[in-house]
Amino acid sequence: MTEQRVKWVCDYCTYENWPSAVKCTMCRAQRSRGPIITEEPYKHGPDRDSALEWDSPRPESDSSLLICPDSSARPRVRTPSMAEIASKWSCQICTYLNWPRAIRCTQCLCQRPRTSSPTESPHTSGSNAGGRLALHSPVDTCEEYNDRNRLNTHQQHWTCTACTYQNWPKTTKCVVCDHPKPNNTQEVADLAESVEPTPIINEQDRARWRGVCSGGQGQRRSPPTPKREDRGKMDFQRIELAAGAMSSKEEQEVDFKKLKQIRNRLRKTDWLFLNACAGVVEGDLAAVEAYKSSGGDIARQLTADEVQLLNRSSAFDVGFTLVHLAIRFQRQDMLAILLTEVSQQAAKCIPSMVCPEVTEQIRREIAASLHQRKGDFACYFLTDLLTFTLPADIEDLPPAVQEKLFDEVLDRDVQKELEEESPVINWSLELGTRLDSRLYALWNRTAGDCLLDSVLQATWGIYDKDSVLRKTLHDSLHDCSHWFYTRWKEWESWYSQSFGLHFSLREEQWQEDWAFILSLASQPGASLEQTHIFVLAHILRRPIIVYGVKYYKSFRGETLGYTRFQGVYLPLLWEQSFCWKSPIALGYTRGHFSALVAMENDGYDNRGAGANLNTDDDVTVTFLPLVDSERKLLHIHFLSAPEMRSEEQQEKLLREWLDCCVTDGGMLVAMQKSSRRRNHPLVTQMVEKWLDRYRQIRPCASLSDGEEDEDEDE
Structure with missing residues (x-):
């Protein structure tokens, strides 16, 4: 026989305690002679109720003993008589019948109504309060002690203002949601009714990892995140609560009129900054991202008024920035993001920043060129074919000016990661040197829309600031949901089986995952996935090639999983005659997309292993490799079962949808063609002004170079 464990059941919360426990582990009530549970280790199911036993033998004739297997009931050692039941008092809030000497309601802790002095007996008090004579019965002293003990225990607890969980006094943070303990529990409890509880959202622990990228690494199953305005409102209330939660001693020293004036002067950006500071202390990355996405300055310093308003001298000091707070509280993940943002904001100048008037005209042109196809597949598409390239006039500038230009328009960190840390681009000397097909990673925003921004940068040279492309993406997914859903479901089923994950989802689960993908497309700043790149290829009516790292890693360099972004995305649901064969190139690093563009050249004559391009000097041809550095063919996403049968079938598919050729070194490449004559005049005007x-x-620069030469001659 297996060794049995004997437990005793609490009379109040029915928690099963170990025999050595004097008080209930859950509610801290005193142990009474209640039922004892004997159970075998790891015993569950319906047989568990049969394991209930009493600590003393149960005579069959004794009907006063109760065995109640229902966990919602409160088992008693003996059946209370009618006199005892009549002597109980009913709570005015929850109508629970409490024992006579209970000071507060056992269920809701509501104060017992008093119509007489507390020294009166329960018999007299009951007769005066109710106008009738209550039956007197002997009081259960054990029950009276338990009620008082529970009352004292609950008075020591502090209630979390975010999730209303009652925590033990020594805890500094809520054990459920990690919300910090307020300074004044009573005052916060009075204000907690007017504050909306912050939803507890675990964005990292989901059923299947989809990455951490704002451009496509969101999780599949995720609770709906609150709206940005609602979250901002709740964050403001959190700051106000922190400022209002003061002890009585501090209330005498602080001028509350001044604090009120400070709060009235704060703007929305100021509240977002204060909430970001509190988010660094509490480990809330979403608060920092909200401040960044609003265009806030990462190098902003705390003022004396803001420190006084935050009211936490041990955490906030005058002159501190978000970086200082991240260092003080050892937030390494936030520190890496903040330092990257500071270095990027130091000096960046892209064409769309130089001439905002022309940029707005380009955005209106993009909106006007979007149309919806009639028929069953009612997807939106762009009528213009544009490919953004860096002007060849850059080479005419002095070397020092060229270096400054590249520092301001390129993302050096992304360029280094794609070239050196993992050879993804420019790894072929044949393409980079002889064919002059070097790719440059343009600097991109990190506001959450990096995928859409990089697509417009690679075509029109601007950002998706007004979310025109995101709205088009959502409308296309919604109107053509059946077409994209069929491709997505077939591709995901094949992908899971190829990795040895032999499982099948119910149709309800597939529909739930698809609804989550649809919701991501409609939320500005939300992360996007591979499916959204597939839809963007149909909107552009041209292939999209993503050169990305194979694994996404943490800021410590730890490998977390596959990225699944690298590969070719073809507009397979369109007719081939309706699409262009000139692709665009995107780069993907850790949670970020960047546009990969080439520099204009003087044209090519019969380059690419006998491929006759028949181009003039006004056409730029960039050769994009369709294989990785190990000479393996890039994956083609969202293929059907007949299309993914073999590698020869996939190569044939690439030759049908792209202008392909083979170089002298035997490399399969796609030709990206761009022409100055066919480029949009507004884009040309923007680049010229830049x-x-x-x-x-x-x-x-030339003068300084001349002076240096004179110094050398001397």
Whole structure:
């Protein structure tokens, strides 16, 4: 026989305690002679109720003993008589019948109504309060002690203002949601009714990892996140609660009129900054991201008024920035993001920043060129074919000016990671040197829309600031949901089986995952997935090639999983005659997309292993490899079962949808063609104004070079 464990059941919360426990582990009530549970180790199911036993033999004739297997009931050692039941008092809030000497309601802790002095006996008090004579019965002293003990215990607990969980006094944070303990529990408890509880959202622990990228690494199953405005409102209330939660001693020292004036002067950006500071202390990355996405300055410092309003001298000091707070509280993940943001904001100048008037005209042109196809597949599409390239006039600038230009327009960190840390781009000397097909990673925002921004950067050279492309993406997914859903479901089933995950989902689960993908497309700043890139290829009516790292890693360099972004996305649901064969290239690093563009060249004559391009000097041809550094063919996403049968079948598919050729080194490449004549005049005007900015500093650079030469001659 297996060794049995004997437990005793609490009379109040029915928690099963170990025999050595004097008080209930859950509610801290005193142990009474209640039922004892003997159970075998790891015994569950319906047989568990049969394991209930009493600590003394149960005579069959004794009907006063009760065995109640229902966990919601409160088992008693003996059946209370009618006199005892009549002597109980009913709670005015929850109508629970409490024992006579209970000071508060056992269920809701509501104060017992008093119509006489507390020294009166329960018999007299009951007769005065109810106008009738209550039956007197002997009081259960054990029950009276338990009630008082529970009352004292609950008075020591502090209630979390976010999730209303009652925590023990020594805990500094809520054990459920990690919300910090307020300074004044009573005052916060009075204000907690007017504050909306912050929803507890675990964004990392989900059924299947989909990454951490704002451009596509959201999880599949995720609770709906609150709206940005609602979250901002709740964050403001959290700051106000922190400022209002003061002890009585501090209330005498602080001028509350001044604090009120400070709060009235704060704008929305100020509240977002204060909430970001509190988020660094509490480990809330979403608060920091909300401040960044609003365009806040990462290098902003705390003022004396803001420190006084935050009311936590041990955490906040005058002159501190978000970086200082991240260092003090050892938030390494936030520190890496903040330092990257500071270095990127130091000096960045892209064409769309130089001439905002022309950029707005380009956005209106994009909105006007979007149309919806009639028929069953009612997907939106762009009528114009544009490919953004860096102007060849850059090479005419002095080397010092060129270096400054590249520092301001390129993302050096992304370029280094894609070239050196993992050879994804520019790994072929044949393409980079002889064919002059070097790719450059343009600097991109990190506001959460990096995928959409990089697509417009690779085509029109601007950001999706007004979320026009995101709205088009959502409408196309919604109107053509059946077409994309069929491809997505077949691809995901094959992908899971190829990795040895032999499981099948119910149709309800597939529908739930698909609804989550649809919801991501409609939320500005929400993360996007591979499915959204597939839809964007149909909107552009051209292939999209993603050169990305194979694994996404933490800031410590730990491998977390596959990224699944690298590969070719073809507009397979369109007719081939309706699409262009010139692709665009995107780069993917840790949670971030960047546009990969080439520089204009003088054209090519019969390059690419006998491929006759028949181009003039006004056409730029960039050769994009369709294999990785190990000469393996890039994956083609969202293929059907007949299309993914073999590698030869996939290569044939690439040749049908792209202008492909084989180089002298035997490499399969796709030709990206762009022409100055076919480029949009507004884009040309924007690039020229941006380039004039560096042409103006050319004489200064030449003068400094001349002075250096004179010094060398001397």
